[in-house]
Amino acid sequence: MVKLSERQKVILTAFFQNKVKGVALDQLKKQTKASRRTIYREFNELSLYLDHLGLKIRNEQGRYRLKGAASGLTQLQELLGVQTEVSLPLKSKRRQNALAALLLLADEPQKIVGLALELDVSENTIKRDLNILEEALADFAVEIKRKKGSGVWLQTTETIRRQILCEILLNELNDYQFFEYLTGQWQTPDIFLRLLPRELLVACHNGLKKSVFEKTTVTSDQQTITLILYFALCLFRSQQKHYVTKAPDSDALRYQALVYRFLAVCELKSTLPQGEVNYLAEKLQQVIQKKHTVDYENEFELSISLKVKDLIALVSKKVKYDFARDPLFFKKLATHIVNLIQNEESGLPDVKIEMLERLQKEHQVLFLNIKQAWQEIFFDKTLTETELQLILLYFASQLTTSKKNERLAVLVICENGIGTSSILKQRLKKELPQIKQIKIAKVFELAELSLKEYDVVLSTLMLPGFPRDYQIVSPLLTATELKRLKEFLAQYQKEYLSKASPAAAKEPTDLPEKLELIAQKAFFCSELVSSLTIKRLEITTDSLPTVIAQAVAKVSQEIITDRAQVTQALLAREKLAPIGLPESSLALLHTVSSAVTQCHFMIFDLTRPLPMLAMDQTKIAVTRFLLILGPKEMSDSERETLGSISSMIIMSDQTLALFTSGTKEVLQTQLAKHFLKEIKSGIPI
Incomplete structure (x- = not known):
């Protein structure tokens, strides 16, 4: 007869005493005064003896029972001197998700036998599931580690660990059951509901209701559950000393404040490191704020936007690039065209704007295709050349910042x-x-x-x-x-x-002359970069002439010989067309004057926003002036280089953001990078 240890007898007796409800692992831990790992080891050692009796330990929704032949139960009952009794196992997909979740939450290596008991399957099934998960999780930068005698565990970053956990839970949880479970009405939680303590989920839900939900527009059950899970996972993992390191985001300050408010009202009275606060603020912003859909206020806007979609599709086919792949591009272009048509009386004058003229020369084929597509789709609305150039700006910016290849x-x-x-x-x-x-x-x-x-x-x-x-x-x-x-x-x-046919390469000529021009251009570019300065401009009025005069007054007399003349030239340029850059807080002041001795680029940070019109006739609040000055007499290379600065700034959202708030050193690096690219493209070898 087999000899059972006292701990094994306690475990088996608990099964008989809890025949109907089953026994929870925490209950066994208290009764045996042993750890979870020790109990799993006891289960493993008992399995051979129980197999002999035709019995197995089964896990049903987190509670363990003995199941098997009545004769075996009777024999064991007599041996213990006490007085037995189980659900369908999880389907393979849910079981694999549950296995992944258990490993993602584990702090230490897990025994195969413990996982098998937890999921009510054989050890071989767990091994097969691990092989399937190994390939799937590799795509998410998660590696399954195995060590004989220790067990199995997952290796990945804390951020990825939480992301996959949240994904699994959102995929497996039933919304109705989740909320019923929080209120205590759902008495038979499955393994996914049991992964995180109910008390923690309830506390997070209550804390979010008092801090976040009443201050924001959380409208769906899915949004609510997502936030509860992110906050609960954050608190749960942080309690175990597993932290996320996330840098602060200036765009998420409002959401950081909401996280601090949550921590203040949450009944758990938890504290979090700054990195975790930044992490939760980012998740709040993603769930609440970011949308890919475009909303329309009226039927007129909807009809114009549908035409914009047709315009994008037609241009895409003409230039063989799918502009429709970026919903944000469509949203920006649709907003611009709706505004253009609604305010046609105050549209842009048909005057030459150097920056846009340069853009058209650089993208002649694209401009021609846009012009033809506009005439076909918006046949009842004629645009000036300048207005078409502004539409070109949107397309050219998208094309320039995208990688066009066969991938x-x-x-x-x-x-x-x-x-x-x-x-x-x-x-x-x-x-x-x-x-x-x-x-x-x-x-x-x-x-x-x-x-x-x-x-x-x-x-x-x-x-x-x-x-x-x-x-x-x-x-x-x-x-x-x-x-x-x-x-x-x-x-x-x-x-x-499909790729365009490459143009036949031409044999370079006049190389010594070319080399001299390249050297001159390199020196000129180097001078522009090194002389870049950023100065503070005190703003006490909304009068643009006054502000421009203040900016000119801060330029060295070595560069400007007649400040009044340069001020008038800048004002004359502003009267031709707005100088604000669309969808930014930048204004571009530029002029060529006999009162300017050398090419110069400098930046002014305004002490308060200045209301202005952007090139697309929208209202913006300008916080930074970009001032580009050139003498009357310039070489073609100097004129081209100076003009390329404005094109570079407006052609990319990333560059626009850099020039909105970048430091002198950051902008000098960006300028140098741009000029080096320009110089390299002109080298005929």
């Missing part, structure tokens, strides 16, 4: 578990070799993604209101779907990714 990047929006997502990804890779990059994402992740990075969007579910065209596929990718996808991708590549 086909695909975003797959999938509602299924990690294992199924991985199967779909591998099938796409195998069947569609033209796809070079695949990103699997859940719906709640979309606000965090830059959709313009993907050529094509596939989805396993309907996405009402999604701002991009997408193809519906099933997780198994049937033969019919595969055929349709192949045809669609072939057409997409033909329309948007």
Whole structure:
């Protein structure tokens, strides 16, 4: 007869005494005064003896019971001198998600036997699931580690760990059951509800109601659950000394304040390091603020926006680049064109603006295609050349900052578990070799993604209101779907990714002269970069002439010989057309004058915002002036270089942001980078 230890007897007796409800692991820990790991080890040692009796320890929704032959139960009951009794195991997809979640939350290596008991399956099943998870999790920068005698654990960053945990929970939790569980009405929580303490989830929900929900527009159950999970995971992991390091974001200050308010009212009275506050502020901002959809106030705006979509599609086909891939580009262009048509009486005068003229010369083919597409789509609305140049600015900026190549990047929006997502990804890779990059994402992740990075969007579910065209596929990718996808991708590549025929290379001539010009340009550019300065400008009035005169007065007399003449020249330029840069807080002051002795670029930080009109006739608050000055007599190279500064600034959102708040050193680096690129492009070897 087998000899049972006292601890094993306590465990087995507990099974009989809790025949109906089952026994929880915490209850066994208290009764045996042993750790979770020790109890799992006892379960493992008992398994051989119980197998002999035809019995097994089963885990049903977090409570353990003995299950098996009645004769075996009777025999064990007699041995212990006490007085037995279990649900269907999880399906493979949910079990793999549960296994991943348990490992992501674990602080130490986990025994295979413990995981098997937790999920009510055999150890071989856990091993098979781990092999499936290993491949799937590798795509998320998560590595499964195994060590004989220690167990299995996951290696990844804390940020990724929380992201995947939240993804799994959002995918597996039922909204109704989740809220019923929080109120205590749902008495049989599944493994996903039990991953985090109920008291913690309730405290986070109550704290968010008092701090965040009453101050923001959280309108959906999914938003609410997402925030509860992020806050709960943050507090739970922080209590275990696992922290996220996140730098502060000036755009998220309001959300940082909400996080501090949450910590003040939360009944747990928790404190968090600054990095965790920054992390939660970012998550708040993503869930509450960021949207990809475009809203319209009236039918007129909607009708114009539909025409803008047609305009983008037509230009895309003409220049073989898919501008529609970036919803933000569409939103910006639609806003600009709606404003242009609504305020046609105060439109831009048909005068030459040097910056826009230069832009047109650099993108002649694109400008011609935009002009033709405009006449075809907006046939009843004639634009001036300057207004068309402003529309060119949007397209050219998008084209310049995007990588145009043969790589086909695909975003797959999938509602299924990690294992199924991985199967779909591998099938796409195998069947569609033209796809070079695949990103699997859940719906709640979309606000965090830059959709313009993907050529094509596939989805396993309907996405009402999604701002991009997408193809519906099933997780198994049937033969019919595969055929349709192949045809669609072939057409997409033909329309948007085919390369233009390269121009025949010309043999360079007059190389010594070219070398001299390049050397002169390099010296000129170096002088511009080193002489860049940023000065503070005290603003006491909204009068633009006064402010411009103040700025001119701060320029060295070595550069300006007649301040009044330069001031008048700058004011004359401003009267021709607005000088504010669209969607920014910058104004570009530039002029060429006989009263200027040398080319010069400097910046003025205003002590308070100055209301001005932007080039697209929208109102902006300017906080920084960019002043570009040139003498009357300049070489073609100097004129070209000086003009390229303004083009560089407006052609990229990133560069525009840099010049909005960048320091002298940062902007000198950016200018040097730009000039080096210009010089390199002119070298004929």
